[in-house]
Amino acid sequence: MGALSAGAIWAPNEAKYSPFDTHEYPDKLRETAKEQLSQTGWYYTSCNAGLPWTHYADRQAFFRHQIIPRTLVSTTGRETATTIFGRGASAPFGFAPIGINRIYHSLGELAPARVAGELGLSCCLSSAGSCSIEDVASANDDGAGGDKGGSRSGVRYYQLYWSPDDEVTLSMLRRACDNGFGACFVTTDTWQLGWCHDDVARGNYAFHHEHGVGDLGLSDPALIK
Numbered sequence: 001m002g003a004l005s006a007g008a009i010w011a012p013n014e015a016k017y018s019p020f021d022t023h024e025y026p027d028k029l030r031e032t033a034k035e036q037l038s039q040t041g042w043y044y045t046s047c048n049a050g051l052p053w054t055h056y057a058d059r060q061a062f063f064r065h066q067i068i069p070r071t072l073v074s075t076t077g078r079e080t081a082t083t084i085f086g087r088g089a090s091a092p093f094g095f096a097p098i099g100i101n102r103i104y105h106s107l108g109e110l111a112p113a114r115v116a117g118e119l120g121l122s123c124c125l126s127s128a129g130s131c132s133i134e135d136v137a138s139a140n141d142d143g144a145g146g147d148k149g150g151s152r153s154g155v156r157y158y159q160l161y162w163s164p165d166d167e168v169t170l171s172m173l174r175r176a177c178d179n180g181f182g183a184c185f186v187t188t189d190t191w192q193l194g195w196c197h198d199d200v201a202r203g204n205y206a207f208h209h210e211h212g213v214g215d216l217g218l219s220d221p222a223l224i225k
Helices: 002-014 025-036 040-046 053-063 110-119 131-146 166-178 197-202
Strands: 082-084 086-091 123-124 156-163 181-187
Touching: 040 197, 082 197, 110 123, 110 131, 110 156, 123 131, 131 166, 156 166, 166 181
Parallel strands: 123 156, 156 181
Antiparallel strands: 082 086
16 A cells, blocks of 8 residues: 555646545546436436435444554565455455446446456355356356366355245355355335336336346246246
8 A cells, every 4th residue: 555655645746646546536436427327327326215324324323433553563575364254355345246247337247346356355246146157157257267166266245135035045046156256235115116207207117127127037947937
């Protein structure tokens, strides 16, 4: 981090500038996302249900936590690597399960899965994903430079929306297990979609459209049967 900071501070003297001022980064990133995404993709990712009180409460909860560094310790050798559920990761955070990525980019979940593998970070696949469990696993392992289940396989987890059809649920869990997803995160509070005003006003329900419906669920053998 010290070398990175020193390089960033000197770079403007060589007419090299960061695309964002880090002080303004969240707002600038939001503006860029709105410019780059399709209107349907922007509404789906940016709007919140109801009067977004839960959204505000979540942000306030983060503000109550601070990172407090240790003092009077050596800083010559810094290390962010850790273990999560017994697997090594380059840092103690990862890629959250965000569904139907294909409304943002044609590669869907394949790109973030590959990048997570390259960075040595964990990633979690949503059961509302656009791409199949098998394809995401392969992309994650390709990024990590290894083979599925091997010593260089990616660190990945599976997020489950429990289907009304138990056979479909069990089939997807088996597929996730067989493809190296090491843990399951179960979402229990989404029994139906929230009332997102922009989406409702525009009929912007991605699963009703080809660009949103993905291979993960539709390709499941139990559902096809």
